[in-house]
Amino acid sequence: MSSDAASAARSLAPAVVADIERALAVLPVEALEREYWEQDEFLFIPDAVPRETVARLLEDVERLEPGLNRNYVPRHKKGGSVSHFAIADGGPALLAFYRSEAFRRFLGRLVRADLTLCPDDDPHACALYFYTAAADHMGYHYDTSYYKGARYTVLVGLVQDSASRLLCRLHTRQPGRAPRDLAVATTPGSMVIFNGDKVYHGVSPSQAGDRRVVLTLEYVTSQEIGRATKLFSDLKDAFAYFGVRAVWQGRRRARRRTDIASRHTSDATS
Numbered sequence: 614m615s616s617d618a619a620s621a622a623r624s625l626a627p628a629v630v631a632d633i634e635r636a637l638a639v640l641p642v643e644a645l646e647r648e649y650w651e652q653d654e655f656l657f658i659p660d661a662v663p664r665e666t667v668a669r670l671l672e673d674v675e676r677l678e679p680g681l682n683r684n685y686v687p688r689h690k691k692g693g694s695v696s697h698f699a700i701a702d703g704g705p706a707l708l709a710f711y712r713s714e715a716f717r718r719f720l721g722r723l724v725r726a727d728l729t730l731c732p733d734d735d736p737h738a739c740a741l742y743f744y745t746a747a748a749d750h751m752g753y754h755y756d757t758s759y760y761k762g763a764r765y766t767v768l769v770g771l772v773q774d775s776a777s778r779l780l781c782r783l784h785t786r787q788p789g790r791a792p793r794d795l796a797v798a799t800t801p802g803s804m805v806i807f808n809g810d811k812v813y814h815g816v817s818p819s820q821a822g823d824r825r826v827v828l829t830l831e832y833v834t835s836q837e838i839g840r841a842t843k844l845f846s847d848l849k850d851a852f853a854y855f856g857v858r859a860v861w862q863g864r865r866r867a868r869r870r871t872d873i874a875s876r877h878t879s880d881a882t883s
């Protein structure tokens with residue numbers, strides 16, 4: 614991004630945060646919280662994000678889309694992804710949304726947990742998914758938490774000119790409840806919130822000429838992750854999502870984080 618474009622884009626980020634705070638203030642939080650729990654930790658809010666905010670987020674999308682990573686895992690997934698690292702470099706409005714404290718508080722209230730951002734080296738923390746070629750899709754899966762705690766997924770619809778739908782199966786791990794299937798059109802400004810370990814979900818195939826773009830935000834109750842689990846998660850990210858380069862970027866960021874932490878520890882003990 615040129616430095617002029619970068620500063621123009623950065624100057625929009627506070628407006629995005631203010632817009633989101635205003636939008637959250639008028640949502641019926643108590644009713645939404647009830648619905649989230651009645652649906653075994655799943656919620657769909659059709660008009661959560663104002664149209665002007667979606668337009669600002671789409672400016673970042675336009676800038677980042679040329680650098681997306683296309684991925685294909687036979688019989689499981691096909692589509693494009695932009696990682697948290699690319700968003701941190703060139704998507705200030707998207708990043709500001711992810712980091713909004715007001716949004717995190719709102720979410721924490723719904724899911725009844727203290728939430729933190731994912732660590733900087735997690736490429737999924739805040740990412741874009743593109744279903745823009747024929748037969749782009751995603752097989753059914755859980756967003757399993759590799760952290761030592763729960764992981765929550767937020768999907769924000771940005772573009773839905775597509776036959777492709779978010780398919781969700783609720784109550785799959787709730788004894789005594791029959792599963793319930795939903796096909797959700799993630800229209801611009803809509804929001805889906807769920808506990809990654811509870812909602813079995815996928816994305817139905819797009820057709821030629823379709824365009825569906827979704828922003829995903831991940832929040833956790835603990836930033837701690839086991840070493841073996843981290844390795845498995847890195848390999849999955851390299852091959853199924855963001856490419857090997859993004860995973861190396863993540864590892865560099867994690868090393869930097871460890872160096873800074875150990876510097877702080879030695880400062881504190883010396």
Ligand SMILES: [Fe+2]
Pocket residue numbers: 754755756814
């Ligand atoms: Fe998922």
